Amino acid sequence: MNTAISLRIALVASALSAAAPAIAAPTNGSGVAWDIVEGLTTEIGPRPAGSSAEDRARDWGADKLKALGFQNVRIEEFKTLGWQRGPERASLTAPFAQPLAITALGYSVPTPKGGLKAELAYFPTLAALEAAPDGSLKGKVAFIDHAMRAAQDGSGYGPYGNVRREGPSIASRKGAAGVVIRSAGTDSHRNPHTGVTMFAKDVKPIPAGAVSNPDADLIARTAARGKPMAIDLMLMGKPFPDATSGNVIADLPGRDPSLPIIVLACHLDSWDLGTGAVDDASGCAIISAAALAAQQGGQPLRTIRVLWSGNEETGIAGGGGDDYAKRHGAERHALAMESDFGADKVWQVKFSRAPQDKALADKVNAALWPMGIVPHEGRADGGADVEAIIAAQKLAVIDLGQDGTHYFDLHHTPDDTLDKVDPAALQQNVDAWAAVLKVVANEAGPIGMVEAGPK
Amino acid sequence: MNTAISLRIALVASALSAAAPAIAAPTNGSGVAWDIVEGLTTEIGPRPAGSSAEDRARDWGADKLKALGFQNVRIEEFKTLGWQRGPERASLTAPFAQPLAITALGYSVPTPKGGLKAELAYFPTLAALEAAPDGSLKGKVAFIDHAMRAAQDGSGYGPYGNVRREGPSIASRKGAAGVVIRSAGTDSHRNPHTGVTMFAKDVKPIPAGAVSNPDADLIARTAARGKPMAIDLMLMGKPFPDATSGNVIADLPGRDPSLPIIVLACHLDSWDLGTGAVDDASGCAIISAAALAAQQGGQPLRTIRVLWSGNEETGIAGGGGDDYAKRHGAERHALAMESDFGADKVWQVKFSRAPQDKALADKVNAALWPMGIVPHEGRADGGADVEAIIAAQKLAVIDLGQDGTHYFDLHHTPDDTLDKVDPAALQQNVDAWAAVLKVVANEAGPIGMVEAGPK
Numbered sequence: 001m002n003t004a005i006s007l008r009i010a011l012v013a014s015a016l017s018a019a020a021p022a023i024a025a026p027t028n029g030s031g032v033a034w035d036i037v038e039g040l041t042t043e044i045g046p047r048p049a050g051s052s053a054e055d056r057a058r059d060w061g062a063d064k065l066k067a068l069g070f071q072n073v074r075i076e077e078f079k080t081l082g083w084q085r086g087p088e089r090a091s092l093t094a095p096f097a098q099p100l101a102i103t104a105l106g107y108s109v110p111t112p113k114g115g116l117k118a119e120l121a122y123f124p125t126l127a128a129l130e131a132a133p134d135g136s137l138k139g140k141v142a143f144i145d146h147a148m149r150a151a152q153d154g155s156g157y158g159p160y161g162n163v164r165r166e167g168p169s170i171a172s173r174k175g176a177a178g179v180v181i182r183s184a185g186t187d188s189h190r191n192p193h194t195g196v197t198m199f200a201k202d203v204k205p206i207p208a209g210a211v212s213n214p215d216a217d218l219i220a221r222t223a224a225r226g227k228p229m230a231i232d233l234m235l236m237g238k239p240f241p242d243a244t245s246g247n248v249i250a251d252l253p254g255r256d257p258s259l260p261i262i263v264l265a266c267h268l269d270s271w272d273l274g275t276g277a278v279d280d281a282s283g284c285a286i287i288s289a290a291a292l293a294a295q296q297g298g299q300p301l302r303t304i305r306v307l308w309s310g311n312e313e314t315g316i317a318g319g320g321g322d323d324y325a326k327r328h329g330a331e332r333h334a335l336a337m338e339s340d341f342g343a344d345k346v347w348q349v350k351f352s353r354a355p356q357d358k359a360l361a362d363k364v365n366a367a368l369w370p371m372g373i374v375p376h377e378g379r380a381d382g383g384a385d386v387e388a389i390i391a392a393q394k395l396a397v398i399d400l401g402q403d404g405t406h407y408f409d410l411h412h413t414p415d416d417t418l419d420k421v422d423p424a425a426l427q428q429n430v431d432a433w434a435a436v437l438k439v440v441a442n443e444a445g446p447i448g449m450v451e452a453g454p455k
Numbered sequence: 456m457n458t459a460i461s462l463r464i465a466l467v468a469s470a471l472s473a474a475a476p477a478i479a480a481p482t483n484g485s486g487v488a489w490d491i492v493e494g495l496t497t498e499i500g501p502r503p504a505g506s507s508a509e510d511r512a513r514d515w516g517a518d519k520l521k522a523l524g525f526q527n528v529r530i531e532e533f534k535t536l537g538w539q540r541g542p543e544r545a546s547l548t549a550p551f552a553q554p555l556a557i558t559a560l561g562y563s564v565p566t567p568k569g570g571l572k573a574e575l576a577y578f579p580t581l582a583a584l585e586a587a588p589d590g591s592l593k594g595k596v597a598f599i600d601h602a603m604r605a606a607q608d609g610s611g612y613g614p615y616g617n618v619r620r621e622g623p624s625i626a627s628r629k630g631a632a633g634v635v636i637r638s639a640g641t642d643s644h645r646n647p648h649t650g651v652t653m654f655a656k657d658v659k660p661i662p663a664g665a666v667s668n669p670d671a672d673l674i675a676r677t678a679a680r681g682k683p684m685a686i687d688l689m690l691m692g693k694p695f696p697d698a699t700s701g702n703v704i705a706d707l708p709g710r711d712p713s714l715p716i717i718v719l720a721c722h723l724d725s726w727d728l729g730t731g732a733v734d735d736a737s738g739c740a741i742i743s744a745a746a747l748a749a750q751q752g753g754q755p756l757r758t759i760r761v762l763w764s765g766n767e768e769t770g771i772a773g774g775g776g777d778d779y780a781k782r783h784g785a786e787r788h789a790l791a792m793e794s795d796f797g798a799d800k801v802w803q804v805k806f807s808r809a810p811q812d813k814a815l816a817d818k819v820n821a822a823l824w825p826m827g828i829v830p831h832e833g834r835a836d837g838g839a840d841v842e843a844i845i846a847a848q849k850l851a852v853i854d855l856g857q858d859g860t861h862y863f864d865l866h867h868t869p870d871d872t873l874d875k876v877d878p879a880a881l882q883q884n885v886d887a888w889a890a891v892l893k894v895v896a897n898e899a900g901p902i903g904m905v906e907a908g909p910k
Contacts, residue, residue: 214872
């Protein structure tokens, strides 16, 4: 709830020598990272992929990165399939009349304008829906319940997120006229969680929405009473072709331009319901502030690039990560990192294709050790904005794992707003990223598979 | 999030002797109190004053009270001024385009159908608005910011609630075309808080809404940038005359019908945005379950009456408490209590007109002592549903003060749903109320001013 206008503190403190003590990290709602999150959420707000707001956000981002001293700042546009929310509402109409807090999933198709009035069939799990006989849902709306719980590493989002990703296709295959799911989220507010669903090529897209957890509780309690349920469902959102999205790319050149670069990614687009504070203005803030902070004590050997990716959220139809890999495949990359899991503190670190660089991983772990960050044996995977370039160039990856206990309270909801970002936790991210970058961007020896050769 | 169907546990355990150990209080989402909250929120849901849902809730309540063994159960209808929400939305349009989470205040009048497009004038406090010159807001929409903080005794709602109650009239006097306030609430979710506003007789009613706390933060950050702000405001809610509301009244007769009765009140109506779980299905649940629990160990001397009041929320135009006092003024009452502050645990007790009955107050305090409940020197006032009968008959009052730290996170929002009620805390309320009732309903001597005579 900090409403003070933050002042950027120049972290590009070129006057500081390598031996000087580190600047005290700002934690009171000031500093480069806070400035970016505050600015994007206040001056742009929701910026769905393919929208004019996402376009304004690219200009805002390019201006900001130039002002911060980044070089070679450019916007690279690309086309994609957009999706536009429309009016939406739903009510239980039997056995009890109750309004429902609902939102359409991305790539939902619209209901009839006056609403779809149908029997509501209750399935406690995705498996129960899968077990329903083909054709048994003809003319009905399927409700899929489930129970995603909070986890520090966010691991519930894989399996429980599948209800959102795959549930609508399964319901359509069974003949359903529409589908409603319990939000893939861990809060208990009347703010349903949106996010993309993926209609398989062989199924007819149907209207698909999510209700909030308290509304799903209500449906479950009602279903338990054993009387037939009916719903009146209106979801007018729909896809639109030929949408313009784009990436913002900027470099902090290294001392040795012949060395493969380090690429750091976040995404600039956000869902329309909130202002994209934790998803993912914070990621863009963290990588950019850390890239600058890594310049303290002297210009690193390797170029550090930031990629503020467009269209991550609906990117199944072509996102910024794919476009980046296509356009920049000829440039040699060494290592990729991505920040797209909010603004809570970094608590663990994972590596991929770095064990062969064990000495480098040891140096990274040593740099993170004073911050209490735990090395994890799991494999780093980067994320949607870097996966294409990682695959194309077999890059090394380092994941700085943030505490995700509360992330899925906010993710894809109206509640993703600035007040949810703790300035001290945001700055801890910047400090952890800067500590890693000071090691890897000053590594003269080969990093990862391309440089080191396959092992 | 308990979705189990609760089974009523017969607390009217006539087989138990007075010497038997108390039944272990159910705290797992079962029992009379839970059953009432679960039932009202699931089978009725939102039940605004004057609506058909409130009418259904009266029938539901009368059936429930009869089934629980209450006597002389009746519904007493009365007429009032209703208020019906309509479509509503708002956006900042300058200097940045941002959608706002908004809701109309009760007794707001509608904007033009296409929205009211106007300059938005920022006032950090109600005092700042009061200091604006007359006529200075002509054609503008006033935004009133403020900062209600959580307090255990809920004391912030008096002064900060005045922004909602009085702010719109003040803005209208200055010439404003509309008014938007920061919600009188303590949460940080995109769920604005509704509630009545009161247009003074000499001012023109204007459209009046509240934005959520995160949206108010956004407006404050935008205002701090110093550029003119503009809003597009559509609030279509409006009052309607000749609405039917009503009370549900039921008795547990005492052994001595000649003694003045004890009246316990809650309210049955709720705001339309949530399902009225903490405001005030919980109150109706607590008083009714406690009245039954007070029968354990033998029928009390005095009759205990429960009043499930209609139209408390918009009751400035005539609520259930007024109607009750008019109709039942000829019946002798001894003492009134009201539960209308959620479902968190009772932590303090206050008395009014009981110091003269010091021995009785001592007995009540002794009964509450094992529960850690603190006697408070402040004066009990009952609440809106009993204030008329208290004033008419100069009744004694006992207030069992609940912990309100989180109450104004939920109050008048979509988030007022069953999952917010902790069954253990709900049952603690029942236990505390029952402990008090066993003392006062068995008091043979005079209670309060009417019985004891003025002192």
